[in-house]
Amino acid sequence: MNIKAPRGTADVLPQDAQKWQFVENKIKNICDQFHYKEIRTPLFEHTEVFQRGVGDSTDIVQKEMYTFEDRGGRSLTLRPEGTASVARAFVQNKMYGEPSQPIKLFYFMQMFRYERPQQGRMRQLNQFGVEVLGSADPAVDAEVIDLAMTVYQELGLSSLKLVINSLGDAESREDYRNALITHFTPHREELCSDCQNRLDQNPLRVLDCKTDRNHPAMGTAPSILDYLNDESREYFDKVKEYLTLMGISYEVDPNLVRGLDYYNHTAFEIMSEAEGFGAITTLAGGGRYNGLVNQLGGPDTPGIGFGMGIERLLMALDAENQQLPIDETIDCYLIAVGEEVEKEAVRLVHELRKNGIQVDKDYQGRKMKAQFKAADRYQAKMVLILGEDELKKQVINLKDMETGEQIEVSIQSVVDTVAGKLQGGREK
The missing domain is CATH 3.30.930.10 (Bira Bifunctional Protein; Domain 2)
Known part of the structure; x- marks a missing residue:
């Protein structure tokens, strides 16, 4: 197969x-x-x-x-x-x-x-x-x-x-066509089979031939500019x-x-x-x-x-070694550990996306350390960290990956907080 x-x-x-x-x-x-x-x-x-x-x-x-x-x-x-x-x-x-x-x-x-x-x-x-x-x-x-x-x-x-x-x-092209036929006909048998056919059907295309481009007759062919x-x-x-x-x-x-x-x-x-x-x-x-x-x-x-x-x-x-300015970062990566926490994480990711925020999360059941590595690979601007203790208190930790600053915000206000930080970053 x-x-x-x-x-x-x-x-x-x-x-x-x-x-x-x-x-x-x-x-x-x-x-x-x-x-x-x-x-x-x-x-x-x-x-x-x-x-x-x-x-x-x-x-x-x-x-x-x-x-x-x-x-x-x-x-x-x-x-x-x-x-x-x-x-x-x-x-x-x-x-x-x-x-x-x-x-x-x-x-x-x-x-x-x-x-x-x-x-x-x-x-x-x-x-x-x-x-x-x-x-x-x-x-x-x-x-x-x-x-x-x-x-x-x-x-x-x-x-x-x-x-x-x-x-x-049309008039100029027809005059030039006839001139090319007159020029190339004596060399007909020296040209490739394609050009022999082109000479009958569309002589201008003989000039475009890659096989016969070094034939001496190409260099002495009449110029279209002389027939305009x-x-x-x-x-x-x-x-x-x-x-x-x-x-x-x-x-x-x-x-x-x-x-x-x-x-x-x-x-x-x-x-x-x-x-x-x-x-x-x-x-x-x-x-x-x-x-x-x-x-x-x-x-x-x-x-x-x-x-x-x-x-x-x-x-x-x-x-030319031109590097396109491709933005490979993502706005946010949400890290969550624990079954109940995972449910809230799914809801939060949905809510963030509905508000125009680019966000991803782990879908492999990885431990927190591996999830942080994933956030680094995705070049996340911010990381949201949600554990069982945070879920009980209805808060979430927000870490700015550029400055390393980490703050605690309420889950209810996290969408507005993330949006505000992103907007502030774009205005710099």
């Missing part, structure tokens, strides 16, 4: 879950500052959503999706990325008809991709992402990039590199201008094409330059996808967004 987690998946244990919670709460607060609202979509979609939305020629659709047939014979797929699902929800729920436009959304989603697991890249991965639907303003592109950079910076990362490019509008029409060039110039006004440094990389078919105009990636981070340096990536909603049956609606891996974010924090 194999009781290990499936390959490419991992358990998040309590000590690590606290980091996840801190990061997620920080991100949610930033999204609130930017006035983005949360959306939650199903874990699986009809396969066609990703075939049409992500693109039949992508590695995701061809090689990496977890697809299955349900009892009704319908083809369903565990979501491999978030944008297509959000766009589907946008169309289905007619969000394009809402009076407040554009629609600015964020999400935390689990994604599933069948690929070779490696550090920071799992078959079940967790992603934070944002999507803005309903605006073709280049200022929105800059805002989305700003949000992503703000997340990393407010969590303490500094070894970051933002890389941007423009894929242009005036409108696309003006759009890209505005995005760069807004980033400069925000004080956000960037590099232009003409070979940055991203791996999905729906991108046009702005494309970007944020990378970690921290020493020892690993061979795969990308932390987040995204771009504009003005035709996606239309492909999924909705009206012609512009959109832009990004996806950010939480696992890779935590890796980057470790690489």
Whole structure:
């Protein structure tokens, strides 16, 4: 019997879950500052959503999706990325008809991709992402990039590199597509089988190939920037201008094409330059996808967004030795010995919790000395000590673990006393 987690998946244990919670709460607060609202979509979609939305020629659709047939014979797929699902929800729920436009959304989603697991890249991965639907303003592109950079910076990362490019509008992209076909066709038989197929289906993705990245033809490939029409060039110039006004440094990389078919105009990636981070340096990536909603049956609606891996974010924090300010203390630990005392302890713990006080107690029948050790392990700010003599007198001993001061208070007033001491500590 194999009781290990499936390959490419991992358990998040309590000590690590606290980091996840801190990061997620920080991100949610930033999204609130930017006035983005949360959306939650199903874990699986009809396969066609990703075939049409992500693109039949992508590695995701061809090689990496977890697809299955349900009892009704319908083809369903565990979501491999978030944008297509959000766009589907946008169309289905007619969000394009809402009076407040554009629609600015964020999400935390689990994604599933069948690929070779490696550090920071799992078959079940967790992603934070944002999507803005309903605006073709280049200022929105800059805002989305700003949000992503703000997340990393407010969590303490500094070894970051933002890389941007423009894929242009449909006309520019088609001209560039033809130029790539002309350039790579003489080298067709020298390219990997995937790139030979890409040359027919989506030549831009040849530039994104990891197998052929050192082929001489890659270095001499034409640049998309040379094929931008005036409108696309003006759009890209505005995005760069807004980033400069925000004080956000960037590099232009003409070979940055991203791996999905729906991108046009702005494309970007944020990378970690921290020493020892690993061979795969990308932390987040995204771009504009003005035709996606239309492909999924909705009206012609512009959109832009990004996806950010939480696992890779935590890796980057470790690489830069950034310690998250996780509070591992508890407010109070109640020590009790004796059967009758135990009954009162159960009642008191319940009462303290009802009044918003974080408290725990022993559930192993341990002696008082062992319970004190437990209080130390939990880093309790205060310890309440209740014995048979105290119970008879209806009092309890309260010990401040920082100062060592110990006082006797009535059981009736212990909730107010503990609350007051905690409040006083927070005000210091």
